[in-house]
Amino acid sequence: MATSLVIAEHDNRIVNPATLHAIGAAKKISADVHVLIAGSNARPSAEMASRIAGVTKILLADAPQLDAGLAEGIAATIATIASRYSHILAAATAFGKNVLPRVAATLDVAQISDITGVVSDDTFERPIYAGNAIATVQSLDAIKVITVRTTAFDPAATQDCAAPIDVIDAAPDCGTSRLVMRELTESHRPELTGAGAIVAGGRGLGSAENYAKVLEPLADTLGAALGASRAAVDAGFVPNDYQVGQTGKIVAPQLYIAVGISGAIQHLAGMNGSKVIVAINNDPEAPIFSVADYGVVGDLFSVVPELTNVLALPPDYL
Structure with a gap:
């Protein structure tokens, strides 16, 4: 019987929610799903992972x-x-x-990247041409190395009973790389890929100051994460980790508000799985309107503050 191994992303304490989606995909492939926790002093992550529904075993590789x-x-x-x-x-x-291509190369197998569907244990669906077409890919490799588009699979639930934790040996330190420095962006807002609502801005905002002045009050009112198009990131409005799109982060929130974003195909590939899309743009021919559930053609500098004020009103007033 086939057994799948999911490589957990974690910080030695908490398992990243993205791993739950990967486990959801693994459960569609095989009934026996193991999870690898590789870290240092990482037993808290292993214990957290052991309570994920559908996981039958945790492998803990703990080494400095x-x-x-x-x-x-x-x-x-x-x-x-x-x-x-x-x-x-x-x-x-x-x-x-970062990790799995190295694994695939070591095993001399082809990696199957960014799957969005499981047809069978050897056949998978993945988007191509910026999501405009879906390729069905079959692999004959004995070991299939797969990355999972998290927005395409429901996350695995948690449960009270725990799977067993087996401690395994880590590979010796290869000495080819070391961590010099890590800079973390701290924010009180939800993490972009896990947010239920996202307010994203594009080149139409004109500057970093306008981005903050116009979008932050709306995001605060909605309890939303902030995102951006590649054009806004390249213009220096916001850091790279705000970028949504084919070369940024793939998101699928309940609500996605695109402000001043024209809708380049690369951006649409990163957010067109959102449940409700609202577009605000002064160009009625902007491609973003082709995927929007609701569109407002108008000056964003007037529309967004007005929307923010309305949303801030008490429910009984509305």
């Missing part, structure tokens, strides 16, 4: 050289146990995209 979560050490550790599994999966986040 895995503390920084560098891809070289994690990939080497995965390679030592890969022969036990028919499928090795991770979320298609920066972490998964």
Whole structure:
């Protein structure tokens, strides 16, 4: 019987929610799903992962050289146990995209990237041409290495009973890389890929000052995360980790408000899975309106503050 291994993304304490979606995909492939926690002093993450529904075993590789979560050490550790599994999966986040190609190269197999559907245990669906077409890909490799588009799969639930935790040996430190510095962006807002609502801005905002002045009050009112198009990021309005799109983050919130975003195909590929899309743009021919559920043609500098004021009113007033 096929057994799948999901590589967990974690900070040695908490498992990243993206891993729950990867486990959801793994459960569609095989009934037996194991999860690897590779880190240092990472038992809290292992205990958290053990309570994810559908997981039958946790593998804990705990060693100092895995503390920084560098891809070289994690990939080497995965390679030592890969022969036990028919499928090795991770979320298609920066972490998964860093680790699994190394695993695939070591095993001399083809990686199947960014899957959005499971047809069978050897056949998968994945978007191509910026999401305008879906390719059905079959792999004949004995071990299938897969990254999962998190927005395409429901997250695995948690449960009271816990799966067993087995401690395994980590691969020796290869010494080819080391962590020099890590800069983290701290925010009181929800994390972009897990947010229920996102307010995103584009080049139409004109400047970083306008981005903050116009969008932040709306995001605060909705309790939403802030996002941006690549054009806004390239213009220096916001940091790179705000970028939504084919070369940024793939999101699918309940509500996505696109402000001053024309709707380049690369941006649409990153957000067209959103449940409700609202577009605000002064160009009635902007491509963003082709995917929007609601569109407002007008000056964003007038429309957005007015929308923010209305949403801030007490419910009984409305």
